[in-house]
Amino acid sequence: MKRLMTALAATTCLTAPALADDERIVVGFATAETGFMQAYDKPAQDAAMIRIAEINAAGGLLGKQIEVVNADTKTDRAEGAKAGLTVIDAGADMVVVSCDYDFGSPAALAAESAGLPSFFLCAESIKAGIQGVGPNSFSASVLAAVQGATMAEWAHNKKGARTFYRLLDTWTEYNKGICDGFDWMLPQLADAKLVGEDTFLNEDASIAAQITRIKALPEEPDAIMLCTMMPGAVSAIKQIRAAGINSMILNGSGVDGSYWLSAVPDLSNFFVPVQGSIYGDDPNPDVTAFNARYKEATGGDPSTQYVYPGYVMIDVWAKAVERAGTTETAAVVAELEKMNAEPTLFGPRTFTSEIHHQNRARYLIVETKAGKPGVVDEWTISEAIPVAELMK
Amino acid sequence: MMSPSVARRTIATPVLLGLLLIAFALVAVAVGSKPFNQTVIDIFLKVIFVVGLWVFVGNSGVISFGHIAFACLGGYVAAWTTIKPMMKGMSMPGLPDWLMQTEIPYWGSAMVAAGWAALWALIFGSVLMRLSGIAASIATFAMLAMVNSIYSNWESVTAATSSVVGIPIIRSIWPYLVAALISVFVAWAYGISRHGLALRAARDEPTAAAASGIDIPRARLIAFVISGAIMGMGGALYSHSIGIVTPDTFYLGLTFITLSMLVVGGMGSLSGAVLGVLILSTLIQTLRWLEAGVQLGEITLALPGGVQEIALGAVMILILMFRPAGIMGNKDLSLPQRAALETRGPTGPRT
Numbered sequence: 001m002k003r004l005m006t007a008l009a010a011t012t013c014l015t016a017p018a019l020a021d022d023e024r025i026v027v028g029f030a031t032a033e034t035g036f037m038q039a040y041d042k043p044a045q046d047a048a049m050i051r052i053a054e055i056n057a058a059g060g061l062l063g064k065q066i067e068v069v070n071a072d073t074k075t076d077r078a079e080g081a082k083a084g085l086t087v088i089d090a091g092a093d094m095v096v097v098s099c100d101y102d103f104g105s106p107a108a109l110a111a112e113s114a115g116l117p118s119f120f121l122c123a124e125s126i127k128a129g130i131q132g133v134g135p136n137s138f139s140a141s142v143l144a145a146v147q148g149a150t151m152a153e154w155a156h157n158k159k160g161a162r163t164f165y166r167l168l169d170t171w172t173e174y175n176k177g178i179c180d181g182f183d184w185m186l187p188q189l190a191d192a193k194l195v196g197e198d199t200f201l202n203e204d205a206s207i208a209a210q211i212t213r214i215k216a217l218p219e220e221p222d223a224i225m226l227c228t229m230m231p232g233a234v235s236a237i238k239q240i241r242a243a244g245i246n247s248m249i250l251n252g253s254g255v256d257g258s259y260w261l262s263a264v265p266d267l268s269n270f271f272v273p274v275q276g277s278i279y280g281d282d283p284n285p286d287v288t289a290f291n292a293r294y295k296e297a298t299g300g301d302p303s304t305q306y307v308y309p310g311y312v313m314i315d316v317w318a319k320a321v322e323r324a325g326t327t328e329t330a331a332v333v334a335e336l337e338k339m340n341a342e343p344t345l346f347g348p349r350t351f352t353s354e355i356h357h358q359n360r361a362r363y364l365i366v367e368t369k370a371g372k373p374g375v376v377d378e379w380t381i382s383e384a385i386p387v388a389e390l391m392k
Numbered sequence: 393m394m395s396p397s398v399a400r401r402t403i404a405t406p407v408l409l410g411l412l413l414i415a416f417a418l419v420a421v422a423v424g425s426k427p428f429n430q431t432v433i434d435i436f437l438k439v440i441f442v443v444g445l446w447v448f449v450g451n452s453g454v455i456s457f458g459h460i461a462f463a464c465l466g467g468y469v470a471a472w473t474t475i476k477p478m479m480k481g482m483s484m485p486g487l488p489d490w491l492m493q494t495e496i497p498y499w500g501s502a503m504v505a506a507g508w509a510a511l512w513a514l515i516f517g518s519v520l521m522r523l524s525g526i527a528a529s530i531a532t533f534a535m536l537a538m539v540n541s542i543y544s545n546w547e548s549v550t551a552a553t554s555s556v557v558g559i560p561i562i563r564s565i566w567p568y569l570v571a572a573l574i575s576v577f578v579a580w581a582y583g584i585s586r587h588g589l590a591l592r593a594a595r596d597e598p599t600a601a602a603a604s605g606i607d608i609p610r611a612r613l614i615a616f617v618i619s620g621a622i623m624g625m626g627g628a629l630y631s632h633s634i635g636i637v638t639p640d641t642f643y644l645g646l647t648f649i650t651l652s653m654l655v656v657g658g659m660g661s662l663s664g665a666v667l668g669v670l671i672l673s674t675l676i677q678t679l680r681w682l683e684a685g686v687q688l689g690e691i692t693l694a695l696p697g698g699v700q701e702i703a704l705g706a707v708m709i710l711i712l713m714f715r716p717a718g719i720m721g722n723k724d725l726s727l728p729q730r731a732a733l734e735t736r737g738p739t740g741p742r743t
Contacts, residue, residue, distance in 0.1 A: 033697055034697040034698050071427075071684075072680075072683070072684070072697070076645075077634055077636065077638070077641055078434055078630075078633070078634055078641075080634075081430060081633070081634040081635075082427045082430045082431060082434070083427075085426035085427040085429075085430050086426075086427040088426060089425055089426050089427060101555065102554070102555045102636075102638060105555055105557060105635075105636050106634045106635065106636060109557070109561060109634075109635045109636070110561075113561060113563075127554075127555075127557070132555075132557050133557070172553075173553075173554055391482065
């Protein structure tokens with residue numbers, strides 16, 4: 001029984017919850033500080049902190065300094081719900097949740113039921129928002145489908161690609177999303193033809209069977225739409241090139257970054273859509289300046305474009321708060337929904353009462369040539385992907 | 393079924409455990425913080441799972457790696473029966489029409505989940521319960537892998553690996569307390585019933601038990617079905633506690649944490665199951681607070697992230713070093729004057 005008493009005593013040693021206070025503006029981060037999601041959440045959160053520091057240095061928001069509270073989700077859903085409730089109890093006016101829909105939604109649902117706005121750091125599923133959480137939930141990134149659609153239209157218009165091959169890694173919703181966007185765009189492109197399609201799994205050690213089917217085509221396709229992500233992407237790309245297939249490879253943003261390029265030496269004819277360039281050649285010099293600030297704050301360059309949505313998130317939210325003159329949820333959400341092609345460092349952003357995500361966005365096209373990635377173009381799809389299409 | 397004297401002699405155990413759980417709930421109410429409330433809900437859910445596990449593992453002596461599969465079955469019953477029909481049509485279009493139109497309250501879904509999990513426990517159990525020892529353990533693990541695999545791939549009915557959202561979230565602590573109390577009392581009642589006694593006899597002396605006319609597979613099957621029902625109820629409530637359900641929530645992570653809680657608490661007794669959860673959860677929570685940082689005057693003391701997992705492992709090793717049979721061993725909590733009687737071991741009813 002003595003042990004029990006100790007146990008009970010330990011549970012009562014709680015600090016009283018901080019009371020919500022209208023005099024403060026608090027952003028609550030219910031994100032992963034440990035576990036595998038940390039690798040996704042931390043960089044975007046660092047970028048968000050840079051924007052918060054900028055706003056505070058410029059006099060704050062509505063004349064108040066933005067404060068930050070954190071709670072670790074431990075890359076666990078049940079802990080995620082607790083983390084959400086923790087930052088809400090600490091007085092958060094806006095709740096930032098994990099990058100991924102699956103891991104971010106418990107905290108976002110907690111914010112939604114407390115009547116607070118929530119932002120996914122970089123989720124790219126339509127569910128991260130109104131459709132999967134509720135009317136006060138947003139995502140700071142761009143839908144995966146837009147990436148597939150962007151690559152298809154750009155390759156068709158700018159590279160003259162006519163024959164396409166679709167190779168889908170069925171591991172995640174993100175991968176499927178890229179190919180869904182590609183599927184939506186392809187029939188709208190004049191003379192474009194799908195000459196074949198196949199699927200594989202991220203963990204497959206060999207995709208020899210799929211490659212044999214590509215090789216069996218009468219002619220090599222102009223472009224291969226590769227809907228996959230790390231870590232399986234590297235092996236797939238390596239095998240495609242090793243088999244002597246030299247078609248353009250079109251990708252989603254998930255393979256951005258130069259950290260893996262040494263595994264496929266002299267990779268060429270390889271294209272990735274990005275929201276901003278980490279390679280120091282962004283057409284907007286402010287992005288390069290941001291990269292330098294990021295390095296100063298964290299000690300390293302951004303490793304992929306998934307750093308940027310964190311910055312955009314605080315940027316658009318702060319603008320909405322400024323315009324609403326309050327942090328009150330309904331007013332802030334209404335202001336966010338009024339944003340139509342709102343300029344940000346990483347392209348214009350639009351939110352409507354129907355969709356709290358980007359179903360159309362400007363993408364920079366990064367080409368990897370002889371193992372060196374660099375921005376070669378930019379593209380915005382001619383038409384936004386209809387919400388009904390995204391919900392399929 | 394059971395002689396009143398046994399019930400009277402042992403009722404102190406579930407009552408004391410129940411009071412302990414109620415004390416945890418009252419602490420949560422007194423503290424009044426939302427995250428702490430959620431933590432205590434989480435503890436109650438673990439109590440349900442571990443008690444469910446104990447009903448089978450504790451009484452039969454067969455370690456089961458598969459019980460979380462029943463929680464998974466229950467978790468999806470909550471999704472099938474409580475999500476608004478419109479949202480269900482979007483994420484799980486393959487559900488039969490009558491189920492698509494069904495929308496019942498959370499307690500209804502917990503009951504249906506218990507029934508559904510019990511049904512599958514009966515089906516699986518009729519085969520698995522013929523095995524013993526390590527073969528039975530591995531077979532239960534195979535069952536877990538099978539259920540996980542089906543639920544991760546049956547896109548039209550379970551939305552595959554995507555999260556199913558829209559399950560009504562219940563943040564009040566009382567339903568979870570009531571469910572935990574129900575599982576403790578059901579487990580106790582089963583333990584002192586003739587079936588529970590027969591199973592424990594078969595655990596300790598299989599040959600003698602069989603010679604005395606105990607049908608061992610049948611005795612195990614009864615425990616398996618009851619524990620399956622408790623796990624199913626827990627699974628449904630778990631879904632209601634966070635509002636989403638995915639198959640990987642109910643897989644290896646939850647399997648091993650619940651088994652460790654049972655082993656550390658003491659597989660041999662119901663009190664061991666409940667105390668294992670309460671003690672380990674309290675420890676985990678304390679370490680998490682330390683990780684988050686504790687304000688001591690001017691300075692904030694904080695452990696590096698990830699220490700919690702390491703410290704938990706170390707503490708578990710220490711407990712098992714000094715108490716190999718778990719914290720409670722084979723003893724149950726009881727009132728002091730009864731203790732002397734209890735140590736002689738259960739005499740059990742004569743039938």
